[in-house]
Amino acid sequence: DAMVIQNPRYQVTQFGKPVTLSCSQTLNHNVMYWYQQKSSQAPKLLFHYYDKDFNNEADTPDNFQSRRPNTSFCFLDIRSPGLGDAAMYLCATSRERVATEAFFGQGTRLTVV
Amino acid sequence: DAKTTQPPSMDCAEGRAANLPCNHSTISGNEYVYWYRQIHSQGPQYIIHGLKNNETNEMASLIITEDRKSSTLILPHATLRDTAVYYCIVREPGAGSYQLTFGKGTKLSVIP
Numbered sequence: 407d408a409m410v411i412q413n414p415r416y417q418v419t420q421f422g423k424p425v426t427l428s429c430s431q432t433l434n435h436n437v438m439y440w441y442q443q444k445s446s447q448a449p450k451l452l453f454h455y456y457d458k459d460f461n462n463e464a465d466t467p468d469n470f471q472s473r474r475p476n477t478s479f480c481f482l483d484i485r486s487p488g489l490g491d492a493a494m495y496l497c498a499t500s501r502e503r504v505a506t507e508a509f510f511g512q513g514t515r516l517t518v519v
Numbered sequence: 520d521a522k523t524t525q526p527p528s529m530d531c532a533e534g535r536a537a538n539l540p541c542n543h544s545t546i547s548g549n550e551y552v553y554w555y556r557q558i559h560s561q562g563p564q565y566i567i568h569g570l571k572n573n574e575t576n577e578m579a580s581l582i583i584t585e586d587r588k589s590s591t592l593i594l595p596h597a598t599l600r601d602t603a604v605y606y607c608i609v610r611e612p613g614a615g616s617y618q619l620t621f622g623k624g625t626k627l628s629v630i631p
Contacts, residue, residue, distance in 0.1 A: 410562070439618070448606065448621035449563065463618075496562050508619060510562030 409433050410511035412497050418517045419487050427482040427514045429497030438480040439508070440472060441496040449496055455480060484516075492518045522546065522609040528626040531601075537594040539625050541607030544588040550611045552583060554592050555619070556603040563606065563621075566592065597629045 411430045419425040429438065436457050441449035453462045455474045469491070471483040484491055497511040524542040531537040543552060553568040567574055567581045569590070574581045580593040594601055606624040 448623055449619075450621075451618045454618070494560075498562070507565045507568075508563075510564065513560070513562050515560075 410497055410499055410509050412495075412511035412514050414514060415512060416515050416517070418519060419484075421489065421518055422486050425484050425487055425516070427484075427495050427497075427516070429480045429482070429511055430478050431480075431497075431499045431509075432478070433499055433501075433509060434477060435499035435501050435509075436477075437500045437502065438474060439498040439500075440470075440480070440482050441498065443494040443496055443513070445493075452482075487516070487518045489518050492516055522550075522620075523607045523622050525605070525607055525622065525625045527623065528628070530628050530630055531594075531597045533599060533629050533631050534596055537592075537597040537601065537627060537629070539592040539594075539605050539607075539627065540589065541592070542589045543607070543609045546587050546609050547611070550609045552581065552587075552590050553608040553610055553619070554579070554581065555606045555608065555621075556601075557606070557624070558600075558603040563619075566605075597627075599629050599631065601627065602629045603627060 409432050413428050439454040440452045442452055443449040451463055452466045469485050473481045494513045494515050496513045498508045500508045551568050551570050554566040555563040557563045566578050567576055569581045569583055583590045604624040604626050606621050608619055
């Protein structure tokens with residue numbers, strides 16, 4: 407059974423049109439992460455939530471925002487997608503910040519046209 | 520910057536053991552070695568982790584050298600479904616080390 411669920415699996419958006427990607431978890435984990443993975447590259451952390459505490463990576467562009475309305479859900483908002491934002495976006499969870507194991511969703515592949 | 524070095528690719532015959540090396544010569548005393556893998560078009564999956572002792576679980580074995588400067592992930596009987604990119608990650612399980620920093624990984628191809 408899927409524990410970290412990302413919807414949709416594939417998303418096409420227009421250049422400059424805001425888009426939201428969603429992630430839900432059934433694990434009741436405190437920490438939720440968003441990673442960006444471009445083609446043939448390793449995943450790169452954008453930000454994470456520890457409960458309601460938001461932590462942004464220093465090099466994450468302002469174009470990327472996130473919301474976590476409750477423990478189970480987390481959203482990635484891209485305010486004005488550019489062609490360079492086309493990537494796989496991965497959501498992950500862990501019980502605590504120092505937990506040994508992170509659980510990843512299947513990812514949402516974003517195409518910008 | 521990733522603290523690990525892995526070969527970019529490896530082949531393994533189906534049914535044989537796959538031995539994936541990782542160099543982490545700058546590892547510090549409190550840092551663990553973690554392995555994740557990513558099958559094509561899926562999210563990364565945790566495999567195993569260790570500090571200094573060898574570890575084994577239902578997926579794999581992890582062999583860490585005595586000086587801890589390198590390690591080997593062993594898949595004892597590789598199957599076609601083990602074809603994936605394997606990431607070796609060094610991480611200290613303390614406050615602030617909340618992220619997994621992925622290096623380039625090793626692309627393992629299991630050949631029929």
